[in-house]
Amino acid sequence: MNQPISLQQAQGFAFAFTNHPAGRSVIAIIFAFVVFAIFIAVIGRDPIEIYTKMFEGTLGSKVGLSEVGVRMIPFVLTALAAAIPARVGLINVGGEGQLYIGAWAATGVALYVDIGTIWLMLPAMAIAGFLGGAIWGGIAILLRHWRNVNEVISTLLSNYVAILFVNFFVFGAWKNPTGFGYPYTSNFEFESILPSIFDTRLHLGLVLPIIGIIATYLFLSRTRWGANMRAVGGNPDAARRRGIPVLRYIIIAMLVGGGLAGLAGMSEVSGIQHHLRPGISNNLGFMGFLASWMANHNPIAIIGTSFLIAAIVVGGDILQFSGDLPSAAMLILIGLVLFSVLGFRRLERKAE
């Protein structure tokens, strides 16, 4: 009848697990948490206690879970902002800046365009955010195509410019006149705020990453255009010989990627902050980039990696609040997780 599984079966299962990409990632993540536990122990804290607090504050309660969900919104969007250009071979490290510009554009519409009804206002802000991020990302493509400037450098440096650009407005023309001198814009009116859902801090911006993931997945895996993008990313010369308009795909991929990061900015100001201020992002775009690499740019896997990073960040906030660890320590953990996931990936035998 039911035999206990034999040693061979157990070995076979273990082998299958350690050979499957998802299985290897799980082992890698556990490894990273173990290394971080050693770090916690070295600085004289109890790792079990720290991890328990993190777990209780994130996955262990309804409030914690909803907070993780809130954080996932920008991570998923900025991860897609890296993943979609990556499909055509572009490296978009500018999600942070594109997010800021998207937030700026959405704020501009919210404060200075008189639309009135929430049904038109929110879509208008989303479009503005998308366009802002897309144009900001598009500059990198302009520089790349006409002046041979590699997009890694241009997107990296444009992050710093975007942050200063937002500061220029919130410390200057857009500063709230009744804000006691703080560098905030005026608060948004009711019609510019994404309504909250399920009686939590979760807000309607949640539909953005959901649509983003589904659309990206279907587009990339089910359409001819998605297959063409993969061809462009694999070998642009071969793709060109097959008659694929390579440049058009590169432009569109970058504009859509930048646009999604811009949407993340719109969702942050409209769903969470309700005004624009300096430092709205605090590395959201950078961590989205890491989430995309951790997921190997696979849109479905991005859900998992964004969830993991969101949980770590929320857990870090809990620890910061309780005075256990400064939230900067979470950057160390996220770095360890990424190194580990990348390092545990199977080495492909290169054809020599």
Next chain:
Amino acid sequence: MSDVWLVLGGTLTGAVGPGISVLYATYGELITERAGRINLGTEGSMLMGACFGFIVTVETGSVTVGVFAAMAAGAGLSMVMAYLVIYRDTNQLATGFALTLFGAGITAYAGRGYVDSIIGGLNPISIPLLSEIPKLGQALFQQDILAYIAYVLGPLLFLGLHYTRAGLSLKAVGESIEVAFAAGRNPHVIQIAALAAGGALAGLGGAQLSLGLTHTWSEGMTVGRGFVAVGLVIFAIWSPLRAMVGAFLFGGAIGLQLQLQTVGAPVSPFILDMLPYLIILFVMALWSRASARAMPEGLKGVLKATT
């Protein structure tokens, strides 16, 4: 008109200090890239150098020990990079970028208690005679010791790259790992050494920032200088002498911005702060075609800019 001369003179004086930290990081990244690797963790190594150089100086009271600690910290971070990209074949750009965030995390954590610390730090040394040259002398020859080392290091690196066996090995690996291996060189050892040197120099650049220029530590104080260095290496067409031009251009942009703020130019400081980044992008765009031709073969797979 006298205002213009005042601003220009001040810019020149103000250009050298901020330029030196970027120059070290650029030298370091240049060595790394000549060996066929690109390290976006340069920004992280700079932060490590700035932070641990400062901490060790506070704790030991010796700025010399601090400077060496900064180099060790920068090199230590780039060794993580070396293991992952060379032995685990991970993506260089993603690994380097993650390393920068990792370094930002470590330094933010380790440096918390030192934000208000006061140090003697590195102080300017006047070179007799040379420092009395009008305008130029004060700008170039009234600097701290790290600046003088940086002046000499550029030409030395140039000679080393082109006329020593080590330099030729480095370039050979950057052009083709297979050919270098066939010629009896050990590509892994050379790339590890190049990454270590790159990290150490970036750490030194960070130390110049915290110990020499500002005498303070603050979280994230490099604000992208390590990434600027990666861009400058491309602008410099992988030549240490052109790297000096690029770094002082960046320093000049910072000097100009500070000068304009001092004389009360009617421009927002936030717009002026954009200047250094915009100027780097601008010069990269101007000289990009020459860079594309001179790029080491080993980098072409990673840093392509045409499709």
